[in-house]
Amino acid sequence: MNLEQLGWSDFFARQCATGIPARVAFACREQFIVWTESGEVDTEPSGALRHASQLWPAVGDWVMLRDDGPVIDRVLERRTTLSRKQPGSESSEQVLAANVDVLFIVSGLDHDYNPRRLERYLVVARESGATPVIVLNKADLAGELGFDLEELLRLTRTLAGGTTVLPLSAMTDASLDVLGATMSPGETAAMVGSSGVGKSTILNRLLGAERRRTMAVGASDDRGRHTTTARELFVMPGGWLLIDMPGLREVGLWSAEQSVDAGFGDIQELAAACRFRDCTHSGEPGCAVADGAVDQARLANYQKMRREVEYLKRKADPELARQTRAKWKAIEKSVRRHPKW
Numbered sequence: 001m002n003l004e005q006l007g008w009s010d011f012f013a014r015q016c017a018t019g020i021p022a023r024v025a026f027a028c029r030e031q032f033i034v035w036t037e038s039g040e041v042d043t044e045p046s047g048a049l050r051h052a053s054q055l056w057p058a059v060g061d062w063v064m065l066r067d068d069g070p071v072i073d074r075v076l077e078r079r080t081t082l083s084r085k086q087p088g089s090e091s092s093e094q095v096l097a098a099n100v101d102v103l104f105i106v107s108g109l110d111h112d113y114n115p116r117r118l119e120r121y122l123v124v125a126r127e128s129g130a131t132p133v134i135v136l137n138k139a140d141l142a143g144e145l146g147f148d149l150e151e152l153l154r155l156t157r158t159l160a161g162g163t164t165v166l167p168l169s170a171m172t173d174a175s176l177d178v179l180g181a182t183m184s185p186g187e188t189a190a191m192v193g194s195s196g197v198g199k200s201t202i203l204n205r206l207l208g209a210e211r212r213r214t215m216a217v218g219a220s221d222d223r224g225r226h227t228t229t230a231r232e233l234f235v236m237p238g239g240w241l242l243i244d245m246p247g248l249r250e251v252g253l254w255s256a257e258q259s260v261d262a263g264f265g266d267i268q269e270l271a272a273a274c275r276f277r278d279c280t281h282s283g284e285p286g287c288a289v290a291d292g293a294v295d296q297a298r299l300a301n302y303q304k305m306r307r308e309v310e311y312l313k314r315k316a317d318p319e320l321a322r323q324t325r326a327k328w329k330a331i332e333k334s335v336r337r338h339p340k341w
Ligand SMILES: Nc1nc2c(ncn2[C@@H]2O[C@H](COP(=O)(O)OP(=O)(O)OP(=O)(O)O)[C@@H](O)[C@H]2O)c(=O)[nH]1
Pocket: 137, 138, 139, 140, 141, 168, 169, 170, 171, 172, 193, 194, 195, 196, 197, 198, 199, 200, 201, 202, 245, 246, 247, 248
């Protein structure tokens, strides 16, 4: 395959001088399977890459290999970065995938369906730079479970704004062409969603074969739980690329302040008329959001995500944390002075 078929473009070509360009197809700890023009190579990062605080390779990355051996010297700047907060950490980033053009947010139309989680994934997608597409799988089950499919689609389209919503039944649909139709050759998609929503089923049906695992990975996390850490890039029959990810249990936001606000344009519009500029819409007088017709669960979800990003900002910026403490101290003081408040 040539590099363009793997997603190479001028954006990357401009960044490299020496070495062999390659795309990371599989990343597991310190081992990386990459694709070059002449095929698949097992590689590891150079000593310098291990020790310097440079970009660490993630699946989807374009990297430069040494001319003389299977060693990754450098990770090229990313066009898009799909990140979350590292689960269990206070404030560090985990890059899930790089250079993703389209993010398929997969949800089941069964008990997995959760509008709040979709709102969260939409924020994550916006922050990544990838274009989101919501895939509602298991459409065949909705009726059986007594869910109103049309109502769920309507609800999803409302929260999705202009984002494409595709209902699907991976088990029974004669063709999954609707997914492929959103992609062009050389473009990269990634699939995210909870465990069990049907990501592997979709992948296998699209590939027309049982999924091939490049490596059997059964790593254990710190508590000895069995986790699948594999994220892997596949070339699809239509000439596009797909990164499959194991089900995500937690999707903590990573530095997504603007994306949270942008994902809730309806709330932002109302907030412009709140009496206080820094209104948190949680009971302040003159709050236009509280008086507006905003779904309470949606508002609570927005506030939760705002708190998450504020927390990260304070972690990263001690001065901001100091100011926030000072602000609350002043508020408490004035409340003591004016007990009627
Ligand atoms: N009825 C129905 N079942 C489905 C559909 N898609 C997937 N399933 C079933 O749902 C179960 C979970 O599907 P998987 O493809 O393994 O889910 P996954 O998202 O890959 O899960 P993880 O690998 O844990 O992240 C399997 O038993 C599938 O057969 C669908 O459209 N309809």
